[in-house]
Amino acid sequence: MALTSPVKEHPYSHLIDTLKDGRSKFFNPQKLNDPRYDQLPLSIRVLLEAAIRNCDGFYTKEEDVQNILDWKQQQNRAEVPFSPARVLLQDFTGIPAMVDLAAMRDAVAKHGVDPSLVNPKCPTDLIVDHSLQIDYSKWRGSQCGGQRGSCSKAACSDSPATSGRPAASVQQIENTPLLCPFHLQPVSETETALKSQEMELIRNKERLQFFKWCSKAFKNVNMVPPDIGAVHQMNLEYLSRVVQVTDGFIYPDSVVGTDSHTTMINGLGILGWGVGGIESEAVMLGQPVSLTLPEVVGCKLVGSINPLTTSIDIVLGITKHLRQAGIAGRFVEFYGPGVSQLSAPDRTTIANMCPEYNATVSFFPVDQVTLKHFKKTNFTEEKLELLESYMKAVKLFRIYEDPSEDPQYSEVIEINLSSIVPYVSGPKRPQDRVAVGFKGFHISKEKQDAQIPFLHCGQEYQLSHGSVVIAAVISCTNNCNPSAVEAGLVVKPYIRTSLAPGSGMVTHYLNTSGVLPYFSQLGFEVIGYGCATCVGNTAPLPEAVVDAIKQGDLVACGVLSGNRHFEGRLCDCVRANYLASPPLVVAYALAGTVGIDFEKEPLGLTSEGKEVYLCDIWPTREEVQQTEEDTVISSIFKDLRVRMEKGNTLWNNIECPDSVVFPWDPKSTYIRSPSFFSKLSIEVPPPQSIESAHVLLFLGNKVTTDHISPAGSIARVSAAAKYLLSKRLTPREFNSYGARRGNDAVMTRGTFASIKLQNRFIGKPGPKTLHIPSGQTMDVFEAADRYQRDGIPLIILAGKDYGSGNSRDWGVRAVIAESFEKLHKKQLVGMGILPLQFLPGENADSLELSGKERFTITLPDSLSPRQQLTVQITGPLLRPIISV
Incomplete structure (x- = not known):
């Protein structure tokens, strides 16, 4: 700066x-x-x-x-x-920030100020990557004449016998004819990616027009078009600098981003972490991030890495250690001789999972491995020399084998890398590490062996507890890749397989290494570049599969190489989801179940009837690293830069307004000017006490931001769906909550809309609550709206770890919880929502709260961290609750 x-x-x-x-x-x-x-x-x-x-x-x-x-x-x-050097936005969480900036231009123009003066002061990169959906895969149906009832296949969804049902295996999109699941034809990999890209641009045209306007109207905004790469991969390959140079001054690169996994960049020695939308906007406008000077845990790595262990295995092992150590809210800095064994992709994969053990950052200082990595990117020799010279001059360069360089830490945790073996995490939380072959689903013994037959593409299959129905190798963590599978194994056709590389560079080295054709043979073809399955943009499962799951009340499973697998995120009928390394994702897809002991049971049989075990196809660590060494070369990064700067034909052909202020379309259901700028005031109002508030929701422990603000599909019976239907949209046009984050009317209706929300007022999962004055059960938004019309403020009661997960929220007046996820807590404060914490050892149950009381919270003129407040509840005084 x-x-x-x-x-x-x-x-x-x-x-x-x-x-x-x-x-x-x-x-x-x-x-x-x-x-x-x-x-x-x-x-x-x-x-x-x-x-x-x-x-x-x-x-x-x-x-x-x-x-x-x-x-x-x-x-x-x-x-x-x-004060970070730059801001990183992905499109789901970035679009509200850009909408706010556009609305600011309107507001200052009304006050007679030149609107063109409203621009980010801090350099801001926005990557359009989160809206990609899996509309097309390797196999698609041929048209059955384009009319219902025209197909002769008895079980076809277009046949006269079943013409009242929707297509069984292929989603109907826009005005394309319904497709018959019995007339499958292979689609080329290029065609698959191109058609998915086309559908993304068609579906999100309004959003993309707005983004393109932002890229032209605002200074200091760099827009990465869709289908170039995923946000974190772009940050690693293209946007990272390690050192910045401005006005002749050199200084360390650093970043804050509107995604909790911004920490992935820590693996390259660049300090960065995820922040909420309010904080990111403040940084964009030139204000620093405020933080409590953190404790720093030194994570000392020793021992040698098991040759069959992948980066994700390492991070799951480290996650377990650090989660048990209770390092929430602290920095983690890696050191020790074991760090030198980790490649740059290893380190970034480990740093990517930092939020799952609740650390703020997981920092790997720059060393020779880092320099070696950047030598392969677009760094010139001159820039590398400058980087090394500067980092050594200010002692930001490490030689991990030299203990005399070790700094002092708040605490030291030692992890022996040789103790880490292949693992997966799940079924609902990344910190729950389970060994390969795990069979625990808490199913009663008499139901564990349930087998539900179903027909798919004219052939009978069976589903049971633990059956895999989704297998996705996706962007954030596919730095380690499986070797070619030549054993003649196949993946069952009803399993939704997909490959969404982090960028075109990843596709290039997968192809150059010879891996990509084998991926494609197994159904893992490239569907495009974006977050796809990881943010819930999974194509609908075949109807027969869904029916079988419901019939047997089965615990169906998804396996993905991403960083998010909360219950119901991948698909509302898939209850157990596991994070695994890409080789394990493929292995589970081949096995068709997570209930397999890979050491004792074969994945399948060859055409000659020979049993094939996991150890027969598993790549060694040396093989993976040698492949990276041979295929990841500097020319790939140059190609990426050219592709990013040129964009693609579809993006380049999008037209956008040529204006200083954005011409809002009142009919748009994607982009809407937020109403709060209409009340813009120069004076900052003092804190307002909360008088006689009702409880909107009475929640338990581990409420994630997926429960608070879903990013996936919009259920047809939700409050958001009712709003969109009132705008004359059909269900197939709903898109996702994430894609509609530029419209606050959708997002307020999407708050607490998760089908997995456990509200103690209701007693069963669902986005419902009790309107206490009337005793009626209704949608959360409808209840909140009714309270607002009656002038009644609202609070939320919750247990431990409220807001774990991403950095988003649309809130109420206050949340009283046993503990908060740190990033989410900051977001609440930024939104003007008071996060209150019970005294240690106390909670709603120990205080015998039913949730139906009235709460009065009297606030002083100023607040400070950890200040004690007294809350009055329907008459008697509650013991003090700590304000955090």
Whole structure:
């Protein structure tokens, strides 16, 4: 970031130094001549450098610099600012920020200010990647004359016998004819990806037109078009800098993003983490992020890695250790001789899962492995020399084998890499690590062997508890890839398989290495570049499969190489979902069940009847690394840069308004100007006490942001569906909640719309609640709307870990919980929602709360962290609750 005042006025101008090239200036913390600097964790040194460089006496003060330098004493006590070098947005969480900026232009124009002055001050990258859906796969149906009743197949959904039912295996899209599941024809991989891309652009045209307008109207906004790559992969391959150079000053690259898995970039020695929409907008407009100076846990890696262990196996093992250690809200910094064994993809995969053990970051300082990685990207020799020279000059470069370089940490956790073996995580939470072959579904003994037959494509199959119906190798974590499978095994055709690489570069090295044709043979063809299955954009399962699951009340399973697998996210009828490495995803798809002991049971039989075991096809770690070494070359990254800058024909042909302010379409159901700017005021109102509030929801533990704000499909009986139907949309045009985040009318109706929400008022899963005054059960939105019309404020009661998961929320006045996920808590504060925490050892049950009481929360004129407040409940006083 450029200096905010002349160098001579900067309080730390005496720290300015010059590299050996004689051109690059930088602030050198070593010139403080303070022995505490060498003891700081390297992640804290990044915070210190940013505070020194941005010390303007307003947002960042000299006191902040001294607090960071005194980290050993001030950790977990002092609040400090951090000004990241850039902001990263993905389209689902990024579109509300861009809608807000567009609405700000309207607001300032009404006050006589030039609207073109409203722009992000901090460089902002927005990657359009989250809306990709699996509309087409390798096998599609041929047209049965385009009319219902025209097919002669008795079981076809278009036959006279079943013409009242929807197509069984292929989703009807727009005005395309219904397709017959009995007339399957292979589709080329190129055609599959192209058709999925076309459907994405057709379905999301309004959103994409708005994004294109943003890319032209706003300064400091870089838009990555759809079908180029997934947000985190783009951040790694194209957007990462390690060091930035602005106005002749060099400084560490850093980033905050509207996605909790922004931490993936920590694997390249770049400090970054996920923030809420309010925080990201503040950073975009030039304000720093405020954080409590964190404790830093040193994770020491020792031992040798098992040759059959993949990156995801390592991260699941580390997740288990760190989750048990209780490191929520802290930084994790890796060190020790074991780190040198991890490739850059290994490190980024480990860092990607950081939110699942509730750390803020998982930082891998730059070393020779990092430099080797960037040598293969678009970094020139000159830039690599500059990078290495600078990082060594400010002591941000590590030699992991040298213990004399080890800084001091708040706590040290040692993990022996040799103890980690292949694992998966699930069935509902990433931190629940289970061994390969796990069979636990809590099914009663008499029902465990249930077998439900069904017909698919004219052939009979059977489903049971543990049957795999979704298998997806997807973007964020497919850095480690399986070797070719040549044993003649096949995947059952009813299993929804897909391959969504993180970028075209991944597809390139999969193809060059010879792996891609084998993927395709097994049904894992490239469907496009985006998050797809990971955010719930899974194609509907064949109707016969859904019927069999419901008939037997089966625990059907999904297996994916992503980072999210909350219950019901992949598909509402798939109750158990597992995260696994790509080789295991393929293995489970071949086996057709997660109830397999890979060591003792074969995956299947060859055409000659020979049994094939997992060990026969499993790639060794050396094979994977050698493949990466041979195929991931610098020319691939150059091709990626060209492709990103040129875009694609469909994106380039999209027309957008040529205007300073956005011409809102009142008929649009995707993009809507938020109403809160109509009440824009220069004065900041004081905190408002909450008088006699009702409880909207009475929740238990582990309420995730998927429960709070679903990202997947919009159920036909939901409040959001009723709104869209009132706008004359058909169910096939609903799209997803994530795709409609630019319309607050949809998202408020989508709040707590999860079919898996467990509300104690209701006693069964579903997006319903009790309207206490009337005693009626209704949709959560309808109840909230009725309370609002009656002028009654609302709160939420919850248990432990409220808001775990992503960084989104659309809230109420207050949430009272036993504990919060840190990122979500910050988002609540940013939204003006008060997060209150029960005193230690207390909760709603211990206080004998029914949830039907009235709550009054009296607030002082100012609030501070961990301040104790007293809450009055229908007369008697409750013991103090801590404000957090």
